[in-house]
Amino acid sequence: MHSPHVLFASALVLAAGTYAFRLAGPMLRSRLTFPPHMERLMETSAIVLLASLVATTGMMEGHGLAGVARPAGVAMAGVLAWRKAPFLVVVIGAAAVTALLRLIGAD
Template sequence: MWLAIIVAAVGCYALKLAGLSLPERVLHNPLVERVADFIPVALLAALVVVQVWSDGPSLTVDARTAGLAFAFVALLLRAPFLVVVIGAAVVAALIRLV
């Protein structure tokens, strides 16, 4: 197990070092900048999907889906972040209560 941890740590360090070693002309390429802007959004969306619809090895649709739907609509209506988070939690709790 320790070998796997050490290999993963060295791999992460090497990946970070490779990113820092890129020349400036590569980093300031418009395509690279555009792709780099979307990476955090894609990672966050993937985390949300995994947390909302996964239950072990299977997919589950439950109260979390209603909370996510509320959050989506609230964001479309440009609600403040706290309203989105608290509202989604309240909707999910009310669905679970019913």
């Protein structure tokens, strides 16, 4: 096991690197320009990445499918978010659908 000093120094280095990386975005934004089609591609790729994250965490449990309740809750959250419901309503709606389906045994 590593000494506490090494772990603390590692945490400080990672924190400084993260801060520098996050600071570089706003500082370099005015200096770098991308063609319009490249900006659209980056926006689309961010949406695709988020959708894939939602799909894998919402539909899978371990190496198998999560059943019916969780994907139904994710679908409800998607519909409520699409309808521009407040975040709290989205979370409560998704939790309620999931809980009700689990209550009736639809796991």
